[in-house]
Amino acid sequence: MSVGIVGSGISGLQLALRLRQLGVPATVYSEHDIDGLRTGRPRNFPARFGRTQQRERELGVFAWDFPDAQVQHWAVTAHPGGGEPPLRFLAGLEPPSSVVDFRIYLPHLLSAWVDRGGELVTGEHEVADLAARHDLLVVANGSRSMRGLFPADPGRSPYTTPQRVLCAGIYHGIAEEVPHSLDIHFLPGAGEILRLPFYSTAGRADVLAFEAVPGGPLEAVCHVDAGADPAGFHRQVLDLVAEHAPDLRERLDTRAFALTGPGELAQGAITPVVRRGWARLDDGTCALAIGDAWITNDPLTAQGANLGSHTAFALADLLAGATGPFDEAFCRTASARLWEHARHVVEWSNAFLQPPAPHVAGLLGRAAADKRIADAFVSRFNDPVAMWRTLSSPEGVAAFVAGCETAAPAPVGAQGG
CATH class of the missing domain: 3.30.9.40 (D-Amino Acid Oxidase; Chain A, domain 2)
Incomplete structure (x- = not known):
């Protein structure tokens, strides 16, 4: 079995490194070499939460366990408008998120790939040419040339313009x-x-x-x-x-x-969008989309890099456990499996772009009055499935608040201030 991975972002590199751990041969195709990833303008400002950091530790590539590369607290201010005073609270984020420039992060991962004997091919390549070299091609590059392979899925993409x-x-x-x-x-x-x-x-x-x-x-x-x-x-x-x-x-x-x-x-x-997760190429082979080639979320909920990491590990497990051909049936099934987690991120991220529902506004008010709720709410950014289960309904918020209130007594001076 051989897997070609197009793209050297977090999804592509973590997939490559994980496949190597699982004994699956892979080749990374990157527009840039290691030095090229270190240059250029910033394109994003990712926050990697605890579960992503744990996956990086499993890969042996986590290198920034110091306070200057961390967010340990969130100071939240919600301005209600209409002349009313703002609502404020300070919450502890546990574990802290890691905030490292991708011009530092991505070269570090690509260097690890090369140092461990992984094959890297740089430059621009046609997808059709690459597919012939591998049993499966995974596209993790969201460039315009790659997006054309994977049209938008209107049923999962409620927005057609930037929000x-x-x-x-x-x-x-x-x-x-x-x-x-x-x-x-x-x-x-x-x-x-x-x-x-x-x-x-x-x-x-x-x-x-x-x-x-x-x-x-x-x-x-x-x-x-x-x-x-x-x-x-x-x-x-x-x-x-x-x-x-x-x-x-x-x-x-x-x-x-x-x-x-x-x-x-x-x-x-x-424009937030979910694209079709796989494509049939002219020669009958298939390509599977992950990362920016598959899903683009607005950065407000800071989930992009974390979803990319989760998807990389989940796909690596599917590939390592596969026994049949990497055909259309495999790609359909794999994409559906990956969506089971990704949909929570997408639905939550899309909802956050709208004015908060009454039950969400009420939760922010409870967080301002009780630090247990504030800490638990902010720390839940590490678990998007649980977060969306909380925020998607009044019943979810009620269950979350009840759990916070029964977990431990309120500390003295619990108000967020």
């Missing part, structure tokens, strides 16, 4: 109120403002991100050319934070606040 426009950069000059914490501000009708510590190519820094509702007051900055007018861009960023997240603005040092380097900014818009 957020993004502007996220890596900055110096932001102080933390609580060490190793993430700040998130929910702004009705506007979107979200996030600040999180980030272990970048420039060392410890901070990501400041706007997730703007299209047409809302945060969107304009997402279209500003920061390279053409850096000072004007920074003024606009500071003005928006002052208006919509004044507590955060107080921690931005105007004299030091700046991107860590030219181009350390990602701007654009993402």
Whole structure:
């Protein structure tokens, strides 16, 4: 058996490394070599939760177990609008998430693959040519050329346009109120403002991100050319934070606040989509989609890298245990199995892009009043299946709250503040 893996993101590399552990021969096809993965502009700012880190430990590639690469707390502020005071709570994230620039992370994984004797082929390749070399081709590269193989699945893709426009950069000059914490501000009708510590190519820094509702007051900055007018861009960023997240603005040092380097900014818009999970090629063979080639979620729930890791391990187990041919029937079955987990992530991520349902708003209120609930809610980002089971219905929230209240007595001073 031989598996070809197209793509050197988290899905493709973790799949390759896991297959090697399971004794399944594989070849990685990457547009970039190891040095090429270290360069370029940032494309995303992933948070890898505890279960993903555990899989990395199983692979022997986890290398960032220190506070400067962690988020240990979440400071949540929900602005109800209408002149009402914001709702706030501070929650502990257990275990901490790992926040490492993919320009550090991906070369580390690809180096491990090569060092362990894995085959790497760099450059651009036609899928049809690659399929002839392997029993199965797995596409984990979400580039436009690859997406054409896997059309959108309208039954699983409720949005046809972006629900957020993004502007996220890596900055110096932001102080933390609580060490190793993430700040998130929910702004009705506007979107979200996030600040999180980030272990970048420039060392410890901070990501400041706007997730703007299209047409809302945060969107304009997402279209500003920061390279053409850096000072004007920074003024606009500071003005928006002052208006919509004044507590955060107080921690931005105007004299030091700046991107860590030219181009350390990602701007654009993402349409959440689920694509068909497999494709029949011209020669009758099949290709299976994972990662960005299969599912694109808005980054608001920070599940992209974690879903990619989970899918890689689940698919590796299916491949290692397969006894029949890697034909259309196998691809259909494998994709259906992977969807059993992925659908929870997709449904939760899509729901979070809309105003919160009353039972979800009520849960945030309970979290602000009881730190047990706050801690359990934030820590549940590590388990998207359990999270969606909680948030998808009033009954789920009620069961979650009851479980938190009976698990342990409320500590003194439990209010989130």
